[in-house]
Amino acid sequence: MTEQIPPPPATRGHGGGLFVAFEGGDGAGKSTQSGLLGQWLTDQGYAVRHTREPGGTALGRQVRELLLHGEDGSVSPRAEALLFAADRAHHVASLVRPALLAGQVVLSDRYLDSSVAYQGAARALGHDEVRELSLWAVEGLVPDLTVLLDVSAREGRARRGEVHDRLERETDEFHDRVRRGFLDLAAREPGRYLVLDASRPVAELAAAIRRRVTELLSQRGKVAAQERLG
Template sequence: MIDQTPPTAARRGPGRGLFIAVEGGDGAGKSTQARRLGDWLEGQGYAVLHTREPGGTELGRTLRELVLHGEDGSVSERAEALIFAADRAHHVATVVRPALERGEVVITDRYLDSSVAYQGAARALGHDEVRELSMWATERLVPDLTVLLDVSAQQGRVRRGQVHDRLEREADDFHDRVRQGFLDLAAREPERYLVLDGHGDADRLAEQVRERVSLLLGEAS
């Protein structure tokens, strides 16, 4: 079960930026929507940091190669969870927090919800255990907004085409558990999530994301 009392997003103060995570299963369109949101914000005059997990740092790129592009079975399930947490700890300490302290808008393609959904739910390592590992690694930094793009396992596979990493190669029932893991997280904190049907038109999805982010920016100002 997911913790019944999830932590709230860190309070914004003078000079604090905005932290946005874009989440969803493989093939959900996360990278596209993260890029479109960042381009729009930059057009509005905001300083934007685009990043991703794993791979948002030099260390992260090395870890990404190890955990996603090795042979099947080359990384044990618990090691996989720990590698992602290590990447996240370094990413937050060296990239995300400094940018937020500079007052920038940070948009990350994946964050701690991915670990809960993939390793906690789909790998059956436990929602609470995996989530708490990432909360410790990040010193409990939670996004101000998490955009969740929800797509079926079948649609995600179609969109990915013929190129698959270790996780993408998992069977559809694995990706079904990932999808449900994300939805369970969003159900616990609906005020901090924007859940969108990732099967929809990309332009309309981008518009909905902009509308929600505009509200947050209004609150911050």
């Protein structure tokens, strides 16, 4: 088995926009926090593009149906990793990168770290192999900030209620491996991550995310000003 150690961080850099990904186990509250941040940014006058993986494009919605709503055992682990990577390649090329180049703030519900945690760690395909596959697919594009909403398998299951997709139906042991995979990635690249306890009140989490994003936007504004001055 491949040793479960993430490779060195990839480089960032993409036009004038800001790229924020929301990660975490199923039931962590990613969509809620992405929506709250997007509304706040819109109120501040920023152009915001909401998206998700899989499913951010027309092709992605078809891939999502195959991956998340098929029968248990209908997709082999390696095919699963390749399908997620294929969706990600099209998603970045057709939506994410153009939005960033246009100066928009892109908020994505899941990105490549989900593949590393779910297929690399929980499916035991290897952090390195799965991450390198996704980095190749997106030509090295990684988020400026990854918000990791940390939730236990038990809490995530309780939050999801009675409706579960193909991955959500996996055992708590599987979801605990996913959680460890995310935390390992965050430990490897602490500068890119904001790790938050998803059991905290929604408003507290939203405030913490806004503070970090405000810092990033301020830094980006200073860099842009310096570039204009030559």
